Amino acid sequence: NAGVTQTPKFQVLKTGQSMTLQCAQDMNHNSMYWYRQDPGMGLRLIYYSASEGTTDKGEVPNGYNVSRLNKREFSLRLESAAPSQTSVYFCASSELIYYEQYFGPGTRLTVT
Amino acid sequence: GDSVTQMEGPVTLSEEAFLTINCTYTATGYPSLFWYVQYPGEGLQLLLKATKADDKGSNKGFEATYRKETTSFHLEKGSVQVSDSAVYFCALSDPYNFNKFYFGSGTKLNVKP
Numbered sequence: 001n002a003g004v005t006q007t008p009k010f011q012v013l014k015t016g017q018s019m020t021l022q023c024a025q026d027m028n029h030n031s032m033y034w035y036r037q038d039p040g041m042g043l044r045l046i047y048y049s050a051s052e053g054t055t056d057k058g059e060v061p062n063g064y065n066v067s068r069l070n071k072r073e074f075s076l077r078l079e080s081a082a083p084s085q086t087s088v089y090f091c092a093s094s095e096l097i098y099y100e101q102y103f104g105p106g107t108r109l110t111v112t
Numbered sequence: 113g114d115s116v117t118q119m120e121g122p123v124t125l126s127e128e129a130f131l132t133i134n135c136t137y138t139a140t141g142y143p144s145l146f147w148y149v150q151y152p153g154e155g156l157q158l159l160l161k162a163t164k165a166d167d168k169g170s171n172k173g174f175e176a177t178y179r180k181e182t183t184s185f186h187l188e189k190g191s192v193q194v195s196d197s198a199v200y201f202c203a204l205s206d207p208y209n210f211n212k213f214y215f216g217s218g219t220k221l222n223v224k225p
Contacts, residue, residue: 002157042218043156098205101213103155104155105155
């Protein structure tokens with residue numbers, strides 16, 4: 001039982017490049033989330049998926065897109081990376097939308 | 113709207129000292145309250161939770177009591193260890209506001225030997 005897994009762990013991009021962050025959970029959870037964590041700013045919600053087939057914007061969605069591929073997987077895409085997107089990205093899941101969340105280990109992204 | 117306010121850090125303590133990290137909240141309904149811990153280089157882990165007023169959550173020697181009258185959920189531990197050094201996040205979820213799970217800004221704890 002791996003919980004929430006994220007790939008890659010580290011990534012360096014040049015400005016304008018695109019990439020997709022992958023997230024998968026094996027807990028049969030309905031809801032999944034993407035956060036970014038910046039120094040001194042806590043966690044900020046980018047997008048979430050309350051259930052398979054639905055996605056909604058969070059607090060800071062600009063510059064990102066998401067896909068809820070199936071119940072297990074929720075990916076985050078940066079279409080044209082910018083230095084302001086340098087951050088640590090966390091995926092999380094929960095049984096239902098307002099239940100406690102379980103986090104992956106994070107992806108550290110640097111955009112130069 | 114809903115929000116969570118935590119005490120500013122960092123908090124520096126000597127081993128075996130008593131720990132309190134304050135957390136207060138604002139919510140429209142009857143939220144569930146959580147404490148998460150983040151060790152260096154890792155994701156957040158659920159430490160404890162309480163789902164209704166007067167509930168006490170506890171885990172690994174940490175405790176927090178859901179106080180509706182003071183809208184607080186302070187984290188306490190009687191005797192901290194060096195291994196407790198981490199960032200602690202208070203959080204709430206409001207079943208009347210399905211869109212949000214609110215996190216505090218985090219409090220860094222440093223425990224010295």
